[in-house]
Amino acid sequence: MRIAIYPGSFDPLTNGHLDVIQRAAKLFDRVIVAVAKNESKHPLFTLNERVALVKKAVAQLPNVEADSFDGLLVEYVASRGAKAIVRGLRAVSDFEFEFQLALMNRKLDENIETIFMMPKDTYTFLSSRIVKEIARLGGEVSQFVPPNVQTALTKKLKPAKKFKV
Numbered sequence: 001m002r003i004a005i006y007p008g009s010f011d012p013l014t015n016g017h018l019d020v021i022q023r024a025a026k027l028f029d030r031v032i033v034a035v036a037k038n039e040s041k042h043p044l045f046t047l048n049e050r051v052a053l054v055k056k057a058v059a060q061l062p063n064v065e066a067d068s069f070d071g072l073l074v075e076y077v078a079s080r081g082a083k084a085i086v087r088g089l090r091a092v093s094d095f096e097f098e099f100q101l102a103l104m105n106r107k108l109d110e111n112i113e114t115i116f117m118m119p120k121d122t123y124t125f126l127s128s129r130i131v132k133e134i135a136r137l138g139g140e141v142s143q144f145v146p147p148n149v150q151t152a153l154t155k156k157l158k159p160a161k162k163f164k165v
Helices: 015-027 047-057 073-079 092-108 128-136 147-156
Strands: 003-008 030-036 064-069 084-088 113-117
Touching (some): 003 015, 003 073, 015 113, 030 047, 030 073, 047 064, 047 147, 073 092, 084 092, 092 113, 128 147
Parallel strands (some): 030 064, 084 113
16 A cells, blocks of 8 residues: 655645645545644644645545654654655745655655645645634634635634724
């Protein structure tokens, strides 16, 4: 069975992430969306909330599951019997950092490959950080995130007060 791990903080999951997940699900027998604990990023959603949001968003994909991990990614990948790490590339600016990670992961475990995938061009500008900022300021995010994520953002964030000029 060809198993791939798609790691990330997914704070929150965006339609760009979902696009990469759907593409990977066509190439692999099983895709595990691995939500990283990484508290140093000060996530908006807790680890359990992020995993639950991913689970609901991928529920219609029979060969995709959501999980969480803490520690070295290559150790998690090996523990799940996977041989590939899927990473999304939105722009050239992502490549240098992702390339360094891929080379380091290869050095740590040469049996694990990194596969770079690009989302649809309509999602190349999209990031979780931008989505959170738009939601925080009371903007409409329905075109950027799955419906369950939009609901969670609305509950979690109180939009900034709008001032009359």
